[in-house]
Amino acid sequence: MKVTVFGAGTMGRGIAQVFATYNHDVLLIDVEQKFIDNGINGIKSSLNKLYEKKQINEEPAKILERIKTSLKIEDSKGSDLVIEAIVEKFEMKADLFKKLDEFLDPRVIFASNTSSISITRLASMTKRPEKFVGMHFFNPVPLMKLVEIVKGEKTDENTVNYVYDLAKSLGKIPVKVQDYPGFVANRILMPLINEAINALMEGVATKEDIDSVAKFGLNHPMGPLELADLIGLDVCLDIMNVLYQDFGDQRYAPSPLLKRMVASGKLGRKSGEGFYKYK
Ligand code: 3HC
Numbered sequence: 001m002k003v004t005v006f007g008a009g010t011m012g013r014g015i016a017q018v019f020a021t022y023n024h025d026v027l028l029i030d031v032e033q034k035f036i037d038n039g040i041n042g043i044k045s046s047l048n049k050l051y052e053k054k055q056i057n058e059e060p061a062k063i064l065e066r067i068k069t070s071l072k073i074e075d076s077k078g079s080d081l082v083i084e085a086i087v088e089k090f091e092m093k094a095d096l097f098k099k100l101d102e103f104l105d106p107r108v109i110f111a112s113n114t115s116s117i118s119i120t121r122l123a124s125m126t127k128r129p130e131k132f133v134g135m136h137f138f139n140p141v142p143l144m145k146l147v148e149i150v151k152g153e154k155t156d157e158n159t160v161n162y163v164y165d166l167a168k169s170l171g172k173i174p175v176k177v178q179d180y181p182g183f184v185a186n187r188i189l190m191p192l193i194n195e196a197i198n199a200l201m202e203g204v205a206t207k208e209d210i211d212s213v214a215k216f217g218l219n220h221p222m223g224p225l226e227l228a229d230l231i232g233l234d235v236c237l238d239i240m241n242v243l244y245q246d247f248g249d250q251r252y253a254p255s256p257l258l259k260r261m262v263a264s265g266k267l268g269r270k271s272g273e274g275f276y277k278y279k
Contacts, residue, residue: 002026002027003080003083004027004075004082005029008029008069009039009086009087010042010139012086012113013028014137014140016028017046017142018141018142029075036071043067046140046142080108082108082110083113084111093114097112097122097132109162112132115136116181116186117242119152119179129153130154133149134148138185139230147173147174148184150178150183151177153179164176194254195255197228210223228268229274229275237254237258261274
């Protein structure tokens, strides 16, 4: 199968890596060569780590040979599936899907890795809403088993079942969810992170202690503030805004501290500083 992944950021590169690891030909497309280069470097270092730890058996160089790159969306012609993992902005995603819809064969399935934008709304930008589905992967993609398979209002069962089986064949654990704000994972996770940030803002405990509570009292692999840094504080804020607007419920109001940190450019690991500092 040939799959095209749009966006070589954290999620897109992870998705490309997983498909290539499981023997699929992948085309990774982004808008600038530097994003592609960063993406490929990230994939190399992840594959090397997994190979050293014997979590994959095939040599990284061989897996990398199955990943081609491009700056032109037209090169996705001939794909069986496209997966979009570009920035979380509706207009940009809609624009990409509209363009793809014009030249890709009508049988091609369109999947979005969006963490919070409505699949139904995105699908309505195309003439193939029945072939449009959410495939929501988790960070870090090569390690996290879950994929939320999101059914839009018009997504047909064949499409849902196709990507469900495909996710399974990639060693993942897919779950089917309906198209509601935050789907399931982020609807549960983001309010937890947001509340941890409010607790920090109110001085209930230090950041280290808030994270320790979750790690050693709740058995979470990471504390919520460490996890927010991994996900990206801008992404957390975008998702809280969607939950807040779409449910219209005060309990989803983004923490003022989260807003302040994003405004100051403290976005977590990717910017070198979030709740913690990174080299
Ligand atoms: N590829 C390969 N190896 C990786 C990797 C990657 N992408 N990312 C991390 N690793 C490696 C680390 O380098 C480390 O290797 P080492 O032991 O040789 O140093 C190894 O994995 C284990 O990492 P850690 O020592 O940090 O230990 P952990 O046991 O904590 O594992 C973790 C890391 C899997 C990230 C774990 O901490 C975890 O599960 N954290 C929670 C992640 C989570 O909740 N993700 C979901 C976020 S929500 C989301 O993505 C949805 C979106 O819409 C917002």
